[in-house]
Amino acid sequence: MIEKVFKGNSRYWMWLAILSAFVGVGAICYIRQYLFGLGLTGMGRDLSWGLYISQFTFLVGVAAGGLMLVLPYYIHNYKVFGRLTILGEFLAIAAIVMCLMFIMADIGQPLRGLNMMLHPTPNSMLFWDMVVLLGYLGLNVICSWVILTAERKQVKPPRWVYFFVYLSIPFAVSIHTVTAMLYCGLPGRHFWLSAITAPRFLASAFAAGPALIVIACLVMKRVANFDAGKEAISKLTTIIMYAALINAFFVVLEFFVGYYSNIPGHKHSLEYLFFGLEHHGVVYNNLVPFMWSSVILCFGGLGLFGYMKIRKVSTDLMVGIGCAMIFIALWLDKGLGFVLGGLVVNPLDEIVEYYPTANEIGIALGIWATGLLLVTLLYKIAVDVEHEVEA
Amino acid sequence: MYNKRTIIPGLAIFVVFVTFPLWFNAFSTASPTPKPELPPGGEKQCVAPASEMRASHMQLLNEWRDEVLRDGDRQLVTVDGKQYGRGLQLACMQCHTSKEKFCDSCHEYASVKPYCWDCHLSPEEEALKKETL
């Protein structure tokens, strides 16, 4: 099936070329960082996790989001998603590859990465995160490839593969739960020390992942003659709506706990993210515009979807805009705010703001481009197999 | 056999080409067998016989590292009445006073790049920034 990626029209090759350019720039930036050290990033002693880890956290969510397609189709036998589950699985593969690349970009001694396996440490959540991420990657590779091969040959998938399909469902939940546990089990990090972190992560994941899939479907409808079907898209937007609403609800709960309890540690990060944190006469507020953009985009997207459902109108453009708004809102919320907001007050009650460097952004863009490239190639295979079967 | 004239010379060229590294080394003086410098202070005794050290000094260093660092066991080793600290800087480099003439001579020949010296101070490096107490 791999041969499908070598045949395409000029637009396809142009798109690949653009992505490859970003990958190339990212690779050069990474070589610079590899040779000099992580000092080339904006991270420092007081703010020692930054863009890489926050992207990792967000992308784990994108990977877990595929669950919203697999679960209805395989457990509830919701046939409408039949053509989409493969897209969810392929997106999960690309997202986890991006996650692993962000981790490798973030560690100080990448050549020693295998120490995680040579010296397994069950008391570390990072160890378990590695286990579930690699497990989920493997499961998705097996399930997607076997099922797509069967579809191409127009035979039923072998029965054993369903074991892995069902196994992948708890794995999808576990990857984001364990990723949340990286944060929510640390003493002295008040913003993260919240039992609602894992459910909040899952809620935003179940909105962000499907939103990206809907956008990909709309693009492929125009450029690759692939129609997911109106009912499937409509059902997905419903799922996205509810998941985004639950995420917003959880954020409001965080506000309640912080402001009603009036415990400074619980308030500081929210204050910094949304209103600016004043300390010794200086106001720290570099993320405030981003967070309010997130709020406006989230409720704007929800409003748009609500309008469409009530008025029973739906155009591809409206769906696309709504999904993009919610995806960007969740990226700002989790891909920036959560990690950076939690770190702004250091353990010695000093305040340090974070600004990523150009080199760091170059690497991050390069990894995103690699992921998009992988998604493009995998979706090319999936769509071409569909066409082949239809023909 | 068909094409005898081309196949046999072809085979000969191939064999010569494949074995090139072997006979090139036999005649060339470009990479002579390394001769690591023996301790300039004239010490004859090491913590283990020379053959054993040559073969497995890396395992010994790893063992020492784990015992000293991870088990907190910093007891000195006594070999033939002489005491040694367990460590690169504490034992080895006390007698082998030159990293370049001792360690590097073989490591470069074998093209291995141990990361010891990223942290541990070679006598040469130490001399660059001597303590001025």
Place this chain on the structure above:
Amino acid sequence: MDKQRRKFLKIAGATALAGISAPAVVKLTSSSAMASSGHGAAVTEDAHKAVSHGAEEVPTTVRFGMVVDMRKFYGKPELLDKAIDACRKVHNIPQIDNKKSEIKWIWKAPFENVFPEHSGYHSSNIKEDNDFLVLCNHCDEPPCVRVCPTKATFRLPNGIVAMDFHRCIGCRFCMMGCPYGARSFNWENPRPYIKEYNPDFPTRMRGVVEKCNFCGERIALGKEPACLEAVKGSGAIFFGDLNDPESEIRKVLEQENTIQRKPSLGTKPSVFYIV
């Protein structure tokens, strides 16, 4: 042919998977896997539980601790600097004058930063005017050890929370876990920033985390921690076994009113302050 290839791929894949996971399985199931980090801690943990239940069991292990008598430092910032400089020299700590990349094992900071849980509202002038000594607390329940994915940081049987720089992969999770900000990361090669070398101690390489080691290498030789030795005459720092009722440090703890940093987090710090 096709079937055979498939069979081969299946077997090869399964073998590769088994090969990759074998070391992990072996390590996890062997009892010695935890010896380096967990065993020592487990013993003292049991001892703690016993004490809290009122049983008359005395901990049999050593647990090194420190008391910093800040009263001796008040008005004498040069004494603080003496202790800090001694540590810098002994441990080849680079002097990076840049808040982003600096490396700190022991340093000084205002009271409100060192003890953010204690009120600074209308506090005494002494607290306002003086800096306090900050270092790794060598916790009895260290969160950094709990989160490290490679056992590169671990608790020694004598209570010291130590680092194995050979194993650290530089993920900086320990810096997230430490609620005291005691850990520093080498954002670049530290050597150009080291003024003079102590030949008896290594430097570090870029990409690993480092912190105070309670002078484990000096204690093993029967010496005292370098910071204590530097301020020896003043009696400002006490060091010893917290589990030994006869030790000098226990006598100090019995007689003086001491505080710890953020005790509510349950880390059980081994560094005490008299303020």
